[in-house]
Amino acid sequence: MASGRYRLLKQIKRYRYIYLMILPVLLYYLIFHYATMYYAVIAFQNYKPMKGISGSRFIGLKHFISFLESPYAWRTIRNTLVLNAYMIAFSFTSAIIFALMINQMQDGKYKRVVQTVTYMPHFISIVVVCGILVEFSESNALFNDVIALLGGERSSLLSDPRKFRPIYVLSDIWQNVGWGTIIYLATLSGVDQSLHEAATIDGAGRLQRIWHVNIPALVPVIVVQLIMRFGQMMSIGYEKVILLYNASTYETADVISSYVYRRGLYEMDYSYGAAVGLFNSVINLIVLFFANTLSRRLTENSLW
């Protein structure tokens, strides 16, 4: 007993600076992540800023029900899912393909220059990216010049709901296709060269080696990346949506998180916004669990 207490004291003494180091970090998480969750109770209240949380009336799931019964629910949920599906189908895969292409290059100066150049858009702020998009999308500007050259009609691209998703996804590819390759290139550089040599001796051409050696080597990384991508699905890219959308494109552009911002903070309907936000987070967590479980069953790769 006494020796147990002695060991405990010794351990505390050994790690005394560790406690001191973790303290501010722990406080940060407890306040800015866990205490934040306390404020989520306003989702179940008819919150009035004047009365505060303790004085506001509890109304249960009323905000959730009124959201789900409103036309906004279907519109924002659909837009969130469709935009994410587009992003996974095009943006996510484009980085993988581009990595396979870069991997075929000879090491040297040109390869490094290509990498530097394609990483660049990743470092440009979303405000500037959207500013450039707005500028280039005007009916007398670059995008329309290209469309006109190809025989299309000039139009104001960002006020057309049918064009919002392509613009959003294409600009995302532009911004992240290079950056997205880093992780895959690192994985490919670790592929055992003897596998390639054996395949060559067996008569495999370059494309066959990519298919039978490189792609299988990437699968575990792709799966984990994909699960994490699912985990961020519901929160993805709302800053970009808020910068790019307008009333004429809400039909395809308004996602759950942009709706939370507009109703909750812009129109100061705190409780309702918090309810929609909480709905979003819970769905997100469910999607993540589902993706992780599915992946563990199918590919034996998982986050946990």
Added chain:
Amino acid sequence: MIETRTPSQKALTAVNYLCITLIAFLCLYPMIHVLAASFSDPIRLIRHRGVLFWPDGYSLKGYETVFHNPNIISGYLNTLFYVLVGTLINMVLTSFGAYALSRPGWPFRRMIIFLFVFTMYFGAGMIPRFMLVKSLGMLNSRWAILIPTAVNTWNLIVMRTSFAAIPREMEESAYMDGASDFRILFQIYLPLAKATVAVMMLFYAVEHWNAWFTSLLYLTDTSKYPLQMFVRDILMYDGAGGTTEDANAIYLKELTKYSVIIVSVVPILCIYPFVQRFFVKGVMLGSVKG
């Protein structure tokens, strides 16, 4: 590697290089266009159609307007402040956290890692966060920009992984010699993990440089606005649409948009290539596990 040099293989290589070059060009082109436009003559720029590789006419009027705009100057200074102080706070807390969580013998390690990683996948949302910041009295304060983003969990985990890869003997012998954990962190761990530290600093600094949404949420006083907020105003809400202004003013506004983009992106674009060779360390995977 054994490489067969058949004509079809060569053609494949050529097509591959061609496609890569095209993609790299497309990544670069918008910035070339913006750069060329920013030095153009305002009237000729408005009339210009199609691509732009070189200024159409030449003038510095766009840059003159930008640098005579007091908001841009104060935004620049505010952004510098947020980047410097913000990154310092980020790095101190991230390395403290990473060091503590990489001590294998420390009993609370796993529990705290779970507590931190969980926040990557579940958050209460934008509005509770706004209310928290408000109730802490941080609204319209510079702290609202710095403190709520003090630690990025992903970066913390990456840094922890790179600390965990450092041989334990180094720490143990230093500890025997009487060095405290703070000294071990600053004199052994941070120098040994300098590649990761460099990438983390870049990531945090870029995050601060490019941030605007927190300012939109938490700041009302424009004198505290970072550069991006003014860039947003100029790019999004200052369009050539005013009927009361004369044509020249409208042309100049269009030109100014291009100049302000260049002014706001150049510092970051000058820095990242120097850290490029360490990027792999910053996006390390498998690090989320454990």
